[in-house]
Amino acid sequence: MPIRAVVYTSEAAAGIAASSPGQAGRRLCEIVDDAARFNRDAGVTGVLLFDGARFVQYMEGPDDGLQVAYSRVLGASSHSGLIELQRGRVGQRRLPFWPMRWLPVEPSELKRVASADWTGFVQREGTGASTSATGMELLHALAEPHAASPSKESP
Numbered sequence: 001m002p003i004r005a006v007v008y009t010s011e012a013a014a015g016i017a018a019s020s021p022g023q024a025g026r027r028l029c030e031i032v033d034d035a036a037r038f039n040r041d042a043g044v045t046g047v048l049l050f051d052g053a054r055f056v057q058y059m060e061g062p063d064d065g066l067q068v069a070y071s072r073v074l075g076a077s078s079h080s081g082l083i084e085l086q087r088g089r090v091g092q093r094r095l096p097f098w099p100m101r102w103l104p105v106e107p108s109e110l111k112r113v114a115s116a117d118w119t120g121f122v123q124r125e126g127t128g129a130s131t132s133a134t135g136m137e138l139l140h141a142l143a144e145p146h147a148a149s150p151s152k153e154s155p
Contacts, residue, residue, distance in 0.1 A: 005060040010079040039099035048102040051110040086118035
């Protein structure tokens with residue numbers, strides 16, 4: 001079964017935004033926990049980067065599960081100004097670690113990931129932190145250190 005993915009960026013709603021990176025209120029944790037429960041049944045995995053004001057979310061899974069999970073994202077009131085960065089086939093899972101988890105990032109890291117090249121979800125070996133790194137490489141470099149931590153949805 002082919003694996004498809006979507007990545008987007010958006011602005012956190014007022015009730016979600018935090019006073020500093022690395023912090024999240026109860027509402028964000030509830031949203032991520034709910035998404036994880038849904039995604040587990042839909043076969044979707046992913047990660048949500050959060051800098052206190054903006055999100056970058058990457059989701060992957062079978063086409064039918066991903067479509068339903070992404071439609072939930074599109075209808076959510078927890079964010080606005082959604083900009084889809086890329087959507088397409090990835091061949092194999094790139095981030096199979098969690099059904100969904102949020103990770104705190106600095107605003108500069110989130111901006112770098114959001115403005116990187118997402119064409120084809122390209123991921124080369126050994127280029128995760130280089131200045132020419134693709135969006136997928138940057139995302140993987142941020143997520144992988146957390147992969148060994150327990151499979152909880154919130155840090």
